[in-house]
Structure formats: structure tokens, C-alpha cells
Amino acid sequence: MGKIGLFYGSNTGNTEFIAFQIKEAYEKLDPGSVDVFNIGASSPEQILKYTYLIFGIPTWNTGELQDDWAAFWPKLGEMNFTGKKIAIFGLGDQNGYGFNFLDAAGMLADEVMKQGAELLGLWETNTYEFAESKANVEDHFLSLGIDQDGQSGMTPARITKWVKRIKTEFGI
Numbered sequence: 001m002g003k004i005g006l007f008y009g010s011n012t013g014n015t016e017f018i019a020f021q022i023k024e025a026y027e028k029l030d031p032g033s034v035d036v037f038n039i040g041a042s043s044p045e046q047i048l049k050y051t052y053l054i055f056g057i058p059t060w061n062t063g064e065l066q067d068d069w070a071a072f073w074p075k076l077g078e079m080n081f082t083g084k085k086i087a088i089f090g091l092g093d094q095n096g097y098g099f100n101f102l103d104a105a106g107m108l109a110d111e112v113m114k115q116g117a118e119l120l121g122l123w124e125t126n127t128y129e130f131a132e133s134k135a136n137v138e139d140h141f142l143s144l145g146i147d148q149d150g151q152s153g154m155t156p157a158r159i160t161k162w163v164k165r166i167k168t169e170f171g172i
């Protein structure tokens, strides 16, 4: 078992692809450290085995959770994340959904903090154009923002930078 559990949900494959990109980038710094799971086939017990967690979630249906995260949501509300360090990456489309950009990542961040988690991996908003986002607090997002629809060319550099940041913030 690796040190870090990465749990993602994905309707059309983008978040799944990014999950494995993040694993690969992280494991360049720390080989064998990241275990990847689909939240749709995961239990609270599996998640709680890890102190260090990465959650991946796209926003769907104009400001809604991705389907598997939506199905898992009632269980999430009963989990105790005290002592857990959690970093989130969100996927969204700022051009198509500029009033709800990365909303689901913001909802997930709020929920895990409510359940006691320490949230890491905050990300600056200055390379994005959007009107509103539930993930936005002042000049940063509560998650990494990945936009495969409009800014896929920026994704590799964003991942490299974010992974270095969360590794430092995890402190492992």
C-alpha cells in the first residue's frame, strides 16, 4: 500500500486521465507512493486507511457533483477526516460554464473541511477566466483547476507545479 490514496470520479474519462497523470508526476518524486481508486467502487474504510489523500472531481450538469461522487456523498457526510491531509483537483470548463466553474471541487473542499480535514493544495486563479466558482476564495481556488476543454495545453505544467506543492505540504 502506498502512502497516498487518490480517489477520483469521472463521467467521460478526463478526470480519470488526470488522476493517472498526477500519480505519474508524484511518483517521479516518490516512487510507488500513490494508489489510485475510482470513488464509484470505493468504501469509506478504504479511504480512511490513508492519512494523505488526493480527491479528483469534475463538475457536471451546471454546478453539480459528478455522478459517483454524488452517490458517495451521504457516506462522506458521516466520515471523520480529523488528522487527514487532503488535496483536491477539480475539472471544469471555464468557457462553457463560467458561472459554475469548478463548483463541485468547491463543494467537496467545503465538505471535507467540515468533516475535520486539513485542506492542502490551494491554487491561484490568475491564469483562468470565469465569472463565478464555488471553489474560489479571494485570489485562489480550494483545488487545483484543470480545464481539458479550453486549456489542455496548460495541464502538464499545472500538474507538475501542483504535485511539487502538495508533496511539500504533505510533508512526507
Ligand SMILES: Cc1cc2nc3c(=O)[nH]c(=O)nc-3n(C[C@H](O)[C@H](O)[C@H](O)COP(=O)(O)O)c2cc1C
Residues within 6 Å of the ligand: 009, 010, 011, 012, 013, 014, 015, 016, 058, 059, 060, 061, 062, 063, 064, 066, 091, 092, 093, 094, 097, 100, 101, 102, 103, 148, 149
Ligand atoms: C452537460 C455538461 C455540464 C457541465 N457542467 C459544468 C459546470 O457546471 N462547471 C464546470 O466547470 N464544468 C462543467 N462541465 C465540464 C466538465 O466538468 C469537463 O468536461 C470535465 O473535463 C469532465 O470530466 P470527466 O470526463 O472526468 O467527467 C460540464 C460538461 C458537460 C458536458
